[in-house]
Amino acid sequence: xxxxxxxxxxxxxxxxxxxxxxxxxxxxxxxxxxxxxxxxxxxxxxxxxxxxxxxxxxxxxxxxxxxxxxxxxxxxxxxxxxxxxxxxxxxxxxxxxxxxxxxxx
Numbered sequence: 001x002x003x004x005x006x007x008x009x010x011x012x013x014x015x016x017x018x019x020x021x022x023x024x025x026x027x028x029x030x031x032x033x034x035x036x037x038x039x040x041x042x043x044x045x046x047x048x049x050x051x052x053x054x055x056x057x058x059x060x061x062x063x064x065x066x067x068x069x070x071x072x073x074x075x076x077x078x079x080x081x082x083x084x085x086x087x088x089x090x091x092x093x094x095x096x097x098x099x100x101x102x103x104x105x
């Protein structure tokens with residue numbers, strides 16, 4: 001049975017579900033696609049909230065993204081840490097803000 005779907009999962013998201021060698025997915029593609037749709041929707045729906053929070057706080061875009069990341073990191077969201085980082089990066093892209101720096105190891 002073909003797994004035909006018009007939604008293309010970007011490489012940046014696929015990387016979250018790819019083996020360290022980058023040769024195979026660690027989850028079935030329908031699962032990866034469903035997680036991508038959830039994360040993309042979350043980034044899109046959070047844009048207005050983030051823009052409003054940024055305006056009201058008078059803080060920097062980076063501070064606003066950090067607060068959004070903290071909120072998304074709550075266990076109740078059901079997001080994995082890599083997904084949280086991806087959503088915050090995508091949120092910055094949607095808003096046209098400077099991309100957040102990757103966490104230091």
